[in-house]
Amino acid sequence: MTSDRPNPERPPDERETPKSNGALLLLIEDESSMQRLLEIVLEDQGYRVIVAGTGKQGIVHVATRNPDLVLLDLGLPDMEGEEVIRRLREWWTRPIVIISARGREEEKVKVLDAGADDYVTKPFDVREMLARIRVALRHSRAQTAPAEAVIEAGSVILDTVLRRVSMEGREIRVTPTEYRLLTLLLKNADRVLTHRQILKDVWGVAYEDQVSILRVTMANLRKKIEKDPSRPLHLKNEPGIGYRFCTGGDNSRGGTLP
Numbered sequence: 001m002t003s004d005r006p007n008p009e010r011p012p013d014e015r016e017t018p019k020s021n022g023a024l025l026l027l028i029e030d031e032s033s034m035q036r037l038l039e040i041v042l043e044d045q046g047y048r049v050i051v052a053g054t055g056k057q058g059i060v061h062v063a064t065r066n067p068d069l070v071l072l073d074l075g076l077p078d079m080e081g082e083e084v085i086r087r088l089r090e091w092w093t094r095p096i097v098i099i100s101a102r103g104r105e106e107e108k109v110k111v112l113d114a115g116a117d118d119y120v121t122k123p124f125d126v127r128e129m130l131a132r133i134r135v136a137l138r139h140s141r142a143q144t145a146p147a148e149a150v151i152e153a154g155s156v157i158l159d160t161v162l163r164r165v166s167m168e169g170r171e172i173r174v175t176p177t178e179y180r181l182l183t184l185l186l187k188n189a190d191r192v193l194t195h196r197q198i199l200k201d202v203w204g205v206a207y208e209d210q211v212s213i214l215r216v217t218m219a220n221l222r223k224k225i226e227k228d229p230s231r232p233l234h235l236k237n238e239p240g241i242g243y244r245f246c247t248g249g250d251n252s253r254g255g256t257l258p
């Protein structure tokens, strides 16, 4: 190795120290080839991994081992993924990240509304899956910490005491609704939120099906915080599902309108 220039072939995570802190992950997945692949990838990152091949066994493992995070495949032989989540959410609050087949948006929305934290789509990018796991674990740890007065996500800073939003040092004027929407998104930075979750939180239960209201407010907010509102770097659409505030300003995925 003679060049100091970064090798563009090298995945960005490869030489980083694993940030897993030895977190215990439970993988609920019935396909043995997938189990092995994920075990290798996750253990390589420093995670400890336990595996369950059925929904029932998964629930037992959660009860007995209390993992830091569950990685749940929706295509299980004995139980619908949604059912697994509903049962777990009756008593267990740690993150659940879904592994789902491509193009089943309705199913993803159902499991997210049932209490899953995020999802990756099969066949998935391993780096993306690891990023989703890190975000879910970080968010889970943040839940137990005292609420922060100032939320910083990417270039956006939100002061919850002064109720002020700023970006790169300049103040952004937002309406009270836009402020509530932005606060929710920043508190859940890098996590997906469904339309229903956002509508319930920002507008109230009576509005949970009014996706058009959300679209209009989102469009206005993009005009204020995106350099190019037609190609948003932060306020990303997750087609058919909802929105995600991306702190990295990465435009490689999910940047479609509306």
Ligand code: CA
Residues within 6 Å of the ligand: 029, 030, 031, 073, 074, 075, 076
């Ligand atoms: Ca499966």
